[in-house]
Amino acid sequence: MSISDRDLVIEAAEAGAAVVRSHYGTALTRFDKSGGDFATTADIESEQAILDVLRAARPDDVVMGEESGRTGTGGNGREWLVDPLCGTLNYAVRNMLVAVNVALRTGTQVVAAASADPFADEVFWTDGAGAYVRHGGVDTRLTPSAESSLVDVNLDPPFPNERVFRATRLLADQGFIERFRPRVVSTTLAVAWVAAGRRAAYLTDGHLQDSVHFAAGIALCQAAGCVVTGIDGQPLHTGAGGLVVAADEQTHTALLTLVRDQQG
Structure with missing residues (x-):
């Protein structure tokens, strides 16, 4: 019997997570990339483990991997977006805040996605219909909540909208300080945490439409019922771009107001 896309995306993310766990704390070879970025042995081998799972079950699908690029013949409108280790710098300095992200996109819609926390x-x-967390073989529905007032803000470049929005300015805004408590996790695991009620919101600048880093987290938040837009409040991947994902409308509105206040 053919495996479902839902089960396959979970299996693929778990395969990558197992590799990430196995390399943790070991001497890692670094592979330099552009802009001071780098990959490690764990990134490369995690991606290969994920691709092995996907290729065995869906040989005709396209796969876009962070490290290996675009592979597959395509033609069927199905594309897997693979981020084998989100938070490589965290991981390289033996910080466990990382994620393994896998998402399946058909056309413009992500129909299945998983974000694994290896540790x-x-x-x-x-x-695509509901959002869950699997722990110990048990699935629990995700329920967003703004109760914590914790807002994760991505400080990593690029900043295409820096003239009107810069994360560092938001963190110094008195209105932000009075209402929220900033966090900087530096991995898209924090996006999944919004869907799970562990963060009130997440903000980042950038063009994210084809991002292997954000596809899974965004899909989780949408399925969980979070409010998801660009940083200007426009529909996702339109207007200025970027991402504001919030547990509820009240939090989302407050953050958009703070972002707009930066424009003077």
Whole structure:
């Protein structure tokens, strides 16, 4: 019997997570990339493990991997977006805040996605209809909540909208300080945490439409019922771009107001 896309995306993320766990704390070879970025042995081998799972079950699908690029013949409208280790710098300095992200896109819609936390033994997943976390073989529905007031802000470049929005300015805004508590996790695991009620919101600048880093987290938040837009409040991947994902409308509105206040 053929495996479902839902089960396949979870299996692929778990395969990558197992590799990430196995290399943790070891001497890692670094492979330099552009802009001071780099990959490690764990990134490369995690991606290969994910690709092996996907290729065995869906040989005709296109795969876009962060490290290996675009592979596959395509033609069927199905594309897997693979981020084998989100938080490489964290991982390289033996910080466990990382994620393994896998998403399936058909056309413009992500229909299945998983974001695995290799060290908490959790897989956040969605089949496009609902959003869940799997721990110890048990699936629990994700429920967003703004109760914590914790807002994760991505400080990593690029900043295409820096003239009107810069994360560092937001963190210094008195209105932000009075209402929220900033966090900087430096991995898209924090996006999944919004869907899970562990963060009130997440903000980042950037053009994210084809991002292997963000596809899974965005899909999880949408399926969980979060409010998801660009940093200017426009529909995702339009207007200025970027991402504001919030647990509820009130939090989303407050953050958009703070972002707009930066424009003077």
